[in-house]
Amino acid sequence: PDVQDISETIHEIIGEIKVKEELQHKQESLNAEIVSLTGNLTNSESESEVLKEKYKKIKKIKEQIDEAQKKLDELNIKSEKENENLRDIDNQLTDAKSAKKICDDTKEAHDKHGELSSNLEILEQEFEKLNAHKEDLRIKNENYIKKSTYLTQLEEVLKNTGTNEKKLPKLEKVNQEHSELANRIREIEATIAEINAKEEQQGKLEVRASSISNNIKNLEEKLSELPELVKKYKIVEDIELRIKDYEINVANLTNQLEFFQNNQEKINQHKCPFVDQTCKNLEEGTFDEDIFSNEIKTKEKSLQDIKKQIEKAKVEIHEKEILKGKMEVLEKDKITIKNYKVQHQDYQDEIKALKKVVGIKPQVIKDKKEQEQRKQSLEEDVKEYLIIKNEVEKMPKLKKEIAPLRLQITDYNKEIETIEVEIKKLGHIPKERIKTKANITSLSERNNSYILHIKTANKLLDIETKRQTIFNNLNETKSQSKHQGQLLADLRPKFDKEEFLSIEQEVSGTDQNIAVLKSQLDEKSKNLKENEAKLKEVSKKEKKLEGLKTQKARLNTLKSFLGKLRVWIREFVPKFRAALIAKINVIASEIYRSIREEEDAGLRWLQNYDIEITTSKSQKKFHKLSGGEKMAAALSVRLAILKSLANIDFAFFDEPTTNLDQTSRINLSKYIHNIKGFEQLFVISHDDTFKRQSEYVIKFTKDDQDITKIEVL
Template identity: 25%
Template sequence: MLTRLRLKNIKSYRDAEIHFEEGINGINGENGHGKTTILEAIGYILFDFLPNNKHQYLLRRGARSGSIELEFIADDGIAYTLRRKVGGSEIRLSTPIGEITGKKDVQDWLIDNLFPHLTDPKELSSLFENTIGVPQGTFTAAFLLRPSDRKKVFDEVLGVDEYKKAYENLRKVIKLIEEDLQELKDQQLILQTRTEGYERLKKEKIGLEAEIAQLAGRIQDSQKELEALKARREELETQQKLLQKVENELEVFERSKNATENHLARVKKDIERAETAEKLIAELADEKNEYEESEKTLRSLYARREERNRDERRVQELKHDLERLREKQQRKEELEREISRLNSEIEELLPLAEREDALNQEIERVENELKEPLQRLISEKRQLQQEQRRIDELKIKIETLKREKEQFLPMLQKQIGLTREIEEKSQSIAVIASEIRELQEGLAQAGEKNLCPILKGVECKEVPSFKTYFTREINKRQRILETIQTEHKVLQKELEALENPSEEIAKKDALIADAIQELERLEGIPERIRENSERLRVLSEKFQRYLELTGEAGDEERVKSILSELKKKLEALGDAKRELSKKEALIEEKEKEVGDLSEVHRQIKESEDKLKVQTSALRKYAGLDATITVIEAKVQKLKNSYDLYLQNKPIVERKTEYINEYKRVSNRLREEEARIERLTAEQKSLLASFNESEFQQTIKEVEELDRKLSRYQTSYNEKNHQLEKLQQELSRMKSELEELKRVEERLEEEREFYSYVSLIRDLLNTSGQLIVLELINQIGREASNIYCEIMDDHSLDLQWSDDYDIIVMEGGEERGFAQLSGGEEMSAALAVRLALLKVISKSDIMFLDEPTQNLDSRRRENLSQQIRRIHGFKQLFVISHDDTFNEECDHVIHVEKVDGESRVRTTIDQPL
C-alpha cells in the first residue's frame, strides 16, 4: 500500500508531499494542474516507466535535477522508503536493516517482495503501462492497433510467451540430459575396457607371492653366514687400527722433538742479544735525559708563541671593525638626506591620490551596479522573447494539427468499414476451407466404405457410389472460395492504400498533447516579461545621470563607453596613489635603517679604545722567535741517540722472559724423548700378533657374500614391487568395477529422467495456448459484466477475441472496436482493462487516469459505481478533472496550480 509521495523539482511541483490512504483515492483538479504528474512519478520510481524515456520530461523547468520519494507498506506490514533522482542514476531503498542501492538490486527486491509473479525487471514497465497505470489518453490505443501489434501487447500482459519460453528453456535441459547420458555411456565403455583382465591378474598375484617366499628363505641363510665373517673381519680390523694408531703417534712425536730442538736454539740467541742491548742503554742514559728536558722547554715556548699570534689576529679584527663602523656612519648621513627629499615629494602627490580613489569607486559602482545587472536583464529579456515566440508557434502548431487530424477522419471511417469487410471475408474463407476439408475426407471415406454424406458414419448399400456427389460439392465451394479470396485481396489493397489513418490520428493526438503540455510549462512567461521590464526601469532611474536604458543591446555599448571615459580620466592621473604608496614605503624602509644605525658613533669610540690596549700588549713577546730557534737545534742534535736508546730498551726488558722460556723448552724436549722410547716398544709387540694375509682374505669373502646377498635382495625387491603394482592394479580394477555398477545405475536413472522431461516439454508445447484461450474467455466474461454495468444495458454482450479485438453484440448485430462511438470505445476499453486487473494482476494497487473521457453523465455515474464494486485491491487511484467520482472515494486529493506551481491544496476523507 502506498502511503506518501514527495516530489522535488518534478514538472510543475517545486516541493510537495502527498499522503494516500487505503481504499479509493481520488485525485481531483483542473486539466494541466499536475494530476497526471503524480501517476507518472509513481510509474517512474516504482515501475521504471517513463514516457518517451526522457528524464528531462519529468524535470521542473530550469532545474538541473529533481527527486522522487515514495513510502509504502509491503505485505510483511513493514514501511519502506524508495528514493530516486531525476537527472542522475541514484536510486535507494531504505529498509529496517539497511539500505539497498543500485537500480538492479532495488528492482530485484521489488520483484521478490511486491511483484513475485514477474521474473524480469524489464516486465515492470509493461505491467504498469498496460495494466496497473495506463497513461492518460491511451486507454483505447492498444485496441486500435493492427492485430499483429495488438497481439504483441497483450501476449506480454497475459504471459503467453512464458509457455513458449518454458518449452524453449527445456530444450537446453533436454540437451544437457542427452550430454549426461552420452557421458555416462562413455564412462561405462571406458570402465568395461579397463576391468577386462581382473581374473587373469588375480592368478598372477598367487604365483608371484610363492616366488617371494622362496627368495626370503635364501636371504635369511646368507645373512647368518655374512654376520659370522663380518665379526672376524671387525676383530682383525681393530688390531690393524691399533697398530696404525701407534705408528702415527710415533711419527708425530719424532716431528715434535725436531721442532723443540730448533726452538731451544732460537731462545739461546735471544738471551745473547738482550745482554748486548743492556750494555748500550747504560752508555746512552745521560743524552736521553738531556733530550727529554729540551723537548719540555720547547713545548712551553710553542704555547707562548700561539698566545702572541692570537693577540696579533685580534688587533687586525679590531682594525677591520673600525673601518666598517666608519662606513655605516657615512650611510646614516646619506639616508637622512633622502628621507627629507621624499617627504617633500609626498606633499605634492596627496591631492592626486584622493582624486584617483574617487574615480576608482565610481568605476566599480558602474561595473557592479549597472553593467552586470544590465547584462543579466538583457540576456533574460532575449530568452523571454524567444519563449514568447515559442508560445505563438505552439498555438499555431496546435491549430494546424487539429486541422490535419480532421482531414483523416473520413479515411478512418473508410478504414473501419474495410477492416470489418476483410474480417468477414477472412471468416468466410476459413468456413469454406473447413467445409472443403470435410468434403475431401468424406470423399476418401466414401471411396473405401461408401459412407452416407447425410447420415454421418452410416454405410449406404442402396447407392453404388457417392464420389460424384462429393466431387460436385467440392468444386462448387472451390469456385466460391476463389471469388471470396479475390474480393479479400482487393479489399486488402484498398486498406493498405489508406496507410493506416487511425495511427496517423493517434500520432496527431500525441503531438497536440505534447504541445499543450509545453504551453502549460510556458504559461508564466508574460508575467516574467513584466518583471524584467520593471527591474530595467528601476535600474535606469538609478543611473539616469549617465543614460536612459531601453533594454536593447545598444545599452551595453553605451555603458562600455561610460566606463571607458572614466578609465581615461583615471589614466590621466598617472597612478598617483601607487607612487604615493611607493614613496611612503621607501621612507619607512629608510627610517628603519637610520634607526638601526643610531649606535654607530658610540661603537666607533669603543673600537678605537680597544685597539690601543691590544697594540700595547704585544710588546711582551719580544725575542721569542730567537729562543725557539736555539732550542730546536739542540733537540735535533740529540735525537739519534734518543731513538737508539728507545729501540734497545724493549729488548733489555724481555731478558728475563727469554731465560724462563729456555728452561721450559729444555724440559719439554726431555719428555718427548721418553715418549718416543715407550711407543717404539709397543709397536714391536703389535707387529708380532697381527696377520695381514688373513685380514685381506676375510675382506674378500665378506665382499663376495655381500654381492650374492645383494642379488637375492634385488630380486626380492623387484618381485615385491611387481606384487605391489599388481595389488594396486587389482585394487583399482575392483574400485572401477564398483564405479561401473554405480554408472550403470545412474545411466538407468538418467534415461528415466530424460523420458519425464520430454513428457513435460511436450505438455507445455500443446497446453500453453489452450490455457491462454481459457484465460481470455474468463477475462471476456468479466469485462462483459463490467461493460453492461457502465452502459446500464444488460442486453449487451462484450467479447474479447483470441486476437485481442473487442466485439460488442447488440440486438444480434456484431460491431468491432473501431465501429464503436467514442464513449462506447472508452467504456469497452475500461471494462477489459478492469477485468484484466481483477483476473491476472497480483498487484494491490490500480490507477485510472481520466477514465471518463468521451463518457456522458449517465455512463460516468455508472462507471463510478462500478469502480466502487471492484474488489481485491488495497488501493485504487482515480485521476480526473470530473468530480463525479468524489462521492465514491474514501480519500480525495485536490491539486491546483498557483503561479505556475502545482500544490496539494486539501485532503478530504469521505465517509464510506
C-alpha cells in the first residue's frame, strides 16, 4: 500500500474509534443501572421473604382446618358405610338361619341322590363301552368296504394300464422333443441375459466416453493459457539475463573503484599514482587532487544504482517458479488430453463392437417366442406321457398289493363277527341307565335346594361374629367424628380468609416484580457484554492505527529517500536527460498536435518534469491547463517516452478510464483515436466508450458455468 492508501485507512479507523467515548459513557450508565436494579431486586426479595413467612403461618392454619374438615367428612362417610354394612349383615344373618332350616329338611333326599348318582356313573361307563363297540363295528365295516372297493379299482387300473402301455413309445418321442425345446429356450435366455449385460456395458461405456469428452474439452480450455505463460516465462528469463549483465557491470565497477581508491591513497601520500614516486605537481599544488575522489564518488553511485536495479529485477523474477509450475501442469494436461483421446477412441471401438452384439437381440427374442409356442403345444401330450409312464412303473407294485389286500378283507370279516358278540352281551345297559336317571330326576329338586342353601347355612357362625365387629367399629367411628368436630370448632376462629387472600395477592405481586427486575437485570447485563465487546473491537482498531502510523512514517522516510535519489540521478545525467527530453519533446509535440488537432501547438517537457504548452496565442504551464489539455499533454508525454526508449510502433492502454467521469472518458477516447505515429493501439477496458472509435473489438464474457466466451464485433 502507498502512503495515500494508509492515510485513508488511518482516517477511516479514526472515524470508527470516535465512538469509544460514547461506548465508555454507555458502559458507565449500564453499570449504574445494574447496581440500581440489583439493589431493588435485593429489597424486593427481602420483602418477599417476610410476606412469605407470614403467608406460610396463615396457610398452615388453613391447611389444618382443611385437613380436619377432610377427616370429619371421611368419618361421616365411613359411619354411613358402616351403618349400611350393619343392615346388610343383619339381612345375611336372617338368610343364613332360613338356609339352615331348609338343609335340615332336605338332607335325606340329598344322600339318596348321591347313591343313585354313583350307580349311574358305573352304568355310564358300561354304556360308553357299548357305544365304543358300535363305533368300532362301524369303522371296521367302513374299512371293509374301502378295501373291497380299492381291490376292485386296482384290478380295473391293471386292466387299463395294459391298454395305455401301447401308447408309450409315441408319447416318449413327444416328451423328448419337449425336453429339447426346454433346453433350447434356456440357452436362448442365457444368450438374452448376455446381450442385456452387453447392452448395460454399452451404456456405461457411452457415459464414460461422454465424461472423457468433457474432460478433454475442459483441459483444452485450460491449455489455452499456455502461450501466455510461455511468453511471461520468456520475459522472466530475459530479466535473469539482464541480472547477469548487471552483475558483470558490478564486477567491472568494483575493479574500477579499487583502481581509483588505490590511486587516491597514493595521492594522499603525495606519490604519483602511475610511477609510485613523489610527485612534484602534488607538492607544487598544480595537480587536481580531487580527480580520483570525484571518480570514486561517481563509481560508488553507479555501483549503488546497479545493485538497486539487480534487487528490483530479482523482485520481478520471483514468479518464475510459479510460472514454471503452471507450465509443467499444463504440459502434463497435454499428455492427459492425448491419453484421454486414446482412451476415448478405445471406448468408441468397444461401443461399436457391442452394438453389433446388441443388434441381434430382437431376432433372439423372436426365436425364443417361437420355441415357447411349440413347447406349449406339446404340454398336454407330455402330461399324458408322464401319467401313463407313472402308471406303468407302478404296475409291478400294484400287482404285489392284491394278495395282501384280499387277506386284509378276510381279517376284517372275522373282527366284525367278534364285535357283534360283545354288543349283544351289553344290550341290557341302556334300559337300566334310563331308569336310574328317572329316579335321580325325582330327587333333584330337594337335592338342588340342599346344595343351594348349604353354603349359606355353614356361614351362620361367621356372620354372627362379623356383625358384632361391624357394630363395635360403628361406635368407634362415631366417637372419632365427635372429636374431629370439636377440633374444627377450635381452629376456625384462628383463620381470617380475607387476610389470607390479601397476603396471597401481595406475595404474587412481589414475585412478579422480582421476575421483572431479574428480566431487566439480564437485559442490562447482555447490553453490557455487547458494549464491552464493542470496546474491545475499538481497542483492536487503536492498535491497528498505531501500526499504520508507524508504517506511514516508514513510507514517508522511504519517499523522502526516493526524492533525494531522484535529485542525485538528475544531477548525475543532466546532459543525457536534456538530450532525451529534447527528443521526447519533438515526438510529444507531434502527438499532442495530432490529439488536439492544433497545428500551431507545441509541447515542452521541462527540466523540472513540468509540461508547458505553447501556441501562437498563449504559453501555459501544466497546472493552468484545462482538463482536456492536461489529459492530452500527459498522454502525449507518456507515448513519446515509450516511442523514444523502446522504438516500437504499438502501445497498450490498460483500463485508461479508471476514476474518470463520462465527459473525460469521451475526450480520452477521442484523443486516443487521433494519435498518430503508431501502427497499432490496443485498449483493454471494461468501459465501452472506445467501441465507436475502434476498428476491431474483441469482447470477453463468462457464462453461468464460468466459461469464457470470445466475440469479435
